[in-house]
Amino acid sequence: MRIRHCLAVIGIMCTAVLVAQDKQISLEDIWSGEFRTQGMQALHSMANGKQYSVLNFDRASRNSSIDIYDYKTLEKVETILNSADIADLNGFFDYSFSEDESKILLTTNSKPVFRRSTLGEYYIYDRDDKTVTKLSDDLVQEPTFSPDASKIAYGLNNNLYVKDLESGKVTQITNDGKKNSIINGITDWVYEEEFGFVRAFDWNADSDKIAFIRFDESEVPEFSMDVFGSDLYQTQQVFKYPKAGEKNADVSLHLYDLNSEKLSELKVSKTYNDFYIPRLKWTNDEDVLSAQYMNRHQNELDLWFINAEDNTSKLVLAETDKAYVDVTFDLTFLDDDSFIWTSEKDGYNHIYHYDKSGKLINQVTNGDWEVTNYYGYDEDVNTVYYQSVENGSINRDVYSIKLNGKNKERLSSTDGTNSASFSADFTYFINTHSSAMSPSTYTLNSAKDGKVIKTIIDNKDVVEKLDDYVTSQKEFSTISVNGNDLNMWMIKPANFDPNKEYPLFMYQYSGPGSQQVANRWNGANDYWYQHLAQQGYIVACVDGRGTGLKGRDFKKVTQNELGKYEVEDQIEAAKLLGKRSYIDEDRIGIWGWSYGGFMSSNALFKGNDVFKMAIAVAPVTSWRFYDTIYTERYMTTPQENPSGYDENSPINHVNKLEGDFLLIHGSGDDNVHLQNTMRMIEALVQANKQFDWMIYPDKNHGIYGGNTRLHLYTKMTNFIHETLGDKRELKPEEEKVKSQIKG
Numbered sequence: 001m002r003i004r005h006c007l008a009v010i011g012i013m014c015t016a017v018l019v020a021q022d023k024q025i026s027l028e029d030i031w032s033g034e035f036r037t038q039g040m041q042a043l044h045s046m047a048n049g050k051q052y053s054v055l056n057f058d059r060a061s062r063n064s065s066i067d068i069y070d071y072k073t074l075e076k077v078e079t080i081l082n083s084a085d086i087a088d089l090n091g092f093f094d095y096s097f098s099e100d101e102s103k104i105l106l107t108t109n110s111k112p113v114f115r116r117s118t119l120g121e122y123y124i125y126d127r128d129d130k131t132v133t134k135l136s137d138d139l140v141q142e143p144t145f146s147p148d149a150s151k152i153a154y155g156l157n158n159n160l161y162v163k164d165l166e167s168g169k170v171t172q173i174t175n176d177g178k179k180n181s182i183i184n185g186i187t188d189w190v191y192e193e194e195f196g197f198v199r200a201f202d203w204n205a206d207s208d209k210i211a212f213i214r215f216d217e218s219e220v221p222e223f224s225m226d227v228f229g230s231d232l233y234q235t236q237q238v239f240k241y242p243k244a245g246e247k248n249a250d251v252s253l254h255l256y257d258l259n260s261e262k263l264s265e266l267k268v269s270k271t272y273n274d275f276y277i278p279r280l281k282w283t284n285d286e287d288v289l290s291a292q293y294m295n296r297h298q299n300e301l302d303l304w305f306i307n308a309e310d311n312t313s314k315l316v317l318a319e320t321d322k323a324y325v326d327v328t329f330d331l332t333f334l335d336d337d338s339f340i341w342t343s344e345k346d347g348y349n350h351i352y353h354y355d356k357s358g359k360l361i362n363q364v365t366n367g368d369w370e371v372t373n374y375y376g377y378d379e380d381v382n383t384v385y386y387q388s389v390e391n392g393s394i395n396r397d398v399y400s401i402k403l404n405g406k407n408k409e410r411l412s413s414t415d416g417t418n419s420a421s422f423s424a425d426f427t428y429f430i431n432t433h434s435s436a437m438s439p440s441t442y443t444l445n446s447a448k449d450g451k452v453i454k455t456i457i458d459n460k461d462v463v464e465k466l467d468d469y470v471t472s473q474k475e476f477s478t479i480s481v482n483g484n485d486l487n488m489w490m491i492k493p494a495n496f497d498p499n500k501e502y503p504l505f506m507y508q509y510s511g512p513g514s515q516q517v518a519n520r521w522n523g524a525n526d527y528w529y530q531h532l533a534q535q536g537y538i539v540a541c542v543d544g545r546g547t548g549l550k551g552r553d554f555k556k557v558t559q560n561e562l563g564k565y566e567v568e569d570q571i572e573a574a575k576l577l578g579k580r581s582y583i584d585e586d587r588i589g590i591w592g593w594s595y596g597g598f599m600s601s602n603a604l605f606k607g608n609d610v611f612k613m614a615i616a617v618a619p620v621t622s623w624r625f626y627d628t629i630y631t632e633r634y635m636t637t638p639q640e641n642p643s644g645y646d647e648n649s650p651i652n653h654v655n656k657l658e659g660d661f662l663l664i665h666g667s668g669d670d671n672v673h674l675q676n677t678m679r680m681i682e683a684l685v686q687a688n689k690q691f692d693w694m695i696y697p698d699k700n701h702g703i704y705g706g707n708t709r710l711h712l713y714t715k716m717t718n719f720i721h722e723t724l725g726d727k728r729e730l731k732p733e734e735e736k737v738k739s740q741i742k743g
Helices: 002-021 027-031 189-195 460-466 524-534 552-556 565-578 595-606 628-635 642-647 650-656 674-686 708-724 732-742
Strands: 051-058 063-070 076-082 094-097 103-112 118-126 132-134 141-145 151-156 159-164 170-172 182-184 201-203 209-216 222-227 235-240 250-257 262-266 275-282 288-295 300-307 312-320 339-343 350-354 360-363 371-378 383-388 397-402 417-422 428-434 441-446 452-457 474-481 484-491 502-507 538-542 583-593 613-617 660-666 692-696
Touching: 027 524, 027 708, 051 094, 076 103, 103 141, 118 141, 141 201, 151 201, 159 209, 189 275, 189 628, 201 275, 209 275, 250 275, 339 371, 350 371, 371 417, 383 417, 397 417, 428 452, 474 565, 484 524, 484 565, 502 524, 502 565, 502 708, 524 538, 524 708, 538 565, 565 583, 565 595, 583 595, 583 708, 595 613, 595 650, 595 660, 613 708, 650 674, 660 674, 660 708, 674 692, 692 708
Parallel strands: 502 538, 502 583, 583 613, 613 660, 660 692
Antiparallel strands: 051 063, 063 076, 094 103, 103 118, 118 132, 141 151, 151 159, 159 170, 182 209, 201 209, 209 250, 222 235, 250 262, 275 288, 288 300, 300 312, 339 350, 350 360, 371 383, 383 397, 417 428, 428 441, 441 452, 474 484, 484 538
């Protein structure tokens, strides 16, 4: 009786394990956040170098707190602030310290403007007297403490303001701001999107001067989008958007002196026509401002030092490139006013050290690999910290090196994607590691030698949860395409049988300098690919020519011809994969989003003998419809390069469509406008080509909110099943020919 009972229990347990391991990843699982990993939100290293702060949120009470932890012990040593203790706060979701950490700016409410910009409600918390003060009754932009924490500057209604935190006095320092005309200190749409910043003003070291960029966009063409909402009549969003070849905003550099209360324009001793100011930053000298000027083609970048006292300027560094020069945030001024700069002038992105006059002291890093992140410089030990792909282009590692380029040391020890957040004194760093096999793990490491001191977060619960599901390994390899060894990953069904043939579904993005084949943990799309593998598909991704982290020449080969070499590589890769015995070459599909949608459309049209279906989400269908800064960086203007624009835009190849095509867009996409899809639809209709399409009302380029993502991926999944899922029965003679070719 006892033996039987034990056997029965064992049987039940075995059955339970088998059932658990057969669990399928559903679309509902993915988009409900079932596999969400834990992270460290709003991590800030305290100035003492011994502690760090994070933002913690209690979902049950809806309270937020800023907690300080000790690096050495990882124990919480203090709660600076808890929203439950302050009557005026219902909670906050972000924070930033003043430079001396005496005050904290709390974000309590925000409203998105574009991708990076928001209008927000802010409060100032004084750590000394424990008081909370509302910054403004208005929703403002980019509030920033002065270095001495006595004032805050911010943008409101296209003007700049300064609030004195002791007296409460607010000074409006510009008065000509006007919607869709003049913007002071906040970037316009195209700068925000393509140069990656919103705050176009900066405090000097003495907190008595503010430099800012002024945008005159009065002559920039307007773009309008219907906002359908829920009212009886729709409204319109109207904003300035310069499309390729059209008028940009006129930019100028200005200075406000808080002592004299005077506003003046800063000029450099060179005449520029049709130019950009993509970066401004004060040097350690309170009177010297650095500003980067770039020509419209973006193949010349000048670094200027401007003396704000006498308005004199000096050209310190001039970079040129046959294609384009990348703009970064890596410029760092050292105590002696020499500076760190990154450049790919030797063919790969590396770190350089210049003296204050712009004379090269030395190239700090060197090799046939790319620096992917610059973390900082520790003057005490004369050491630079950075991230690179020296350990293989699909991996990222953290390194240290002396400023003279010697004694390089790998500080991360596990292959995959490693990134670092250093303590203020560079004693420690928190390393975030993930790979295709392991989720994000946060560890405390010694900056001296990289040794792991303690694990902070390991996300083992996600691994344990996934153990219950049927999953497949992401296999990394290279594939030789058009004379290049391209990085590739592939996901096969868990019950893969090499004697069977499977449909192939390819994903790519392919934009200049991008990377999709990376050794890192799953994003939401990766779980979708696992779901498709469960359904019997092989999913693959190939990074073709034009993508990043393999050097300048590999990345910039697509110059003036976006969509030519990248498409050729995807078509050829699909052909090669289709020859593999386990892939059904009659059932190959491809998809992509944004640039990837541009690519998948082109691949289906130009590779109509290879691809049987494609999905394009929010695609650019002609580069004539996209913005100046991004498009002209790679293509110059349509007036200069009409063939480059037209010969590789999918809208001009719709007559070649033979397979199945699903076109998807959000009507509120301020980035890649719905115009792209509407013009594509019209071209397809006039070519008498049948296709499927879906518009998501008022959704932006990300197409999300509520059930939107679940609906979108359900629609795409169903389309894949309909077009690739049912194998066409081949005639015996076709099957024979096919097997001979593959053999």
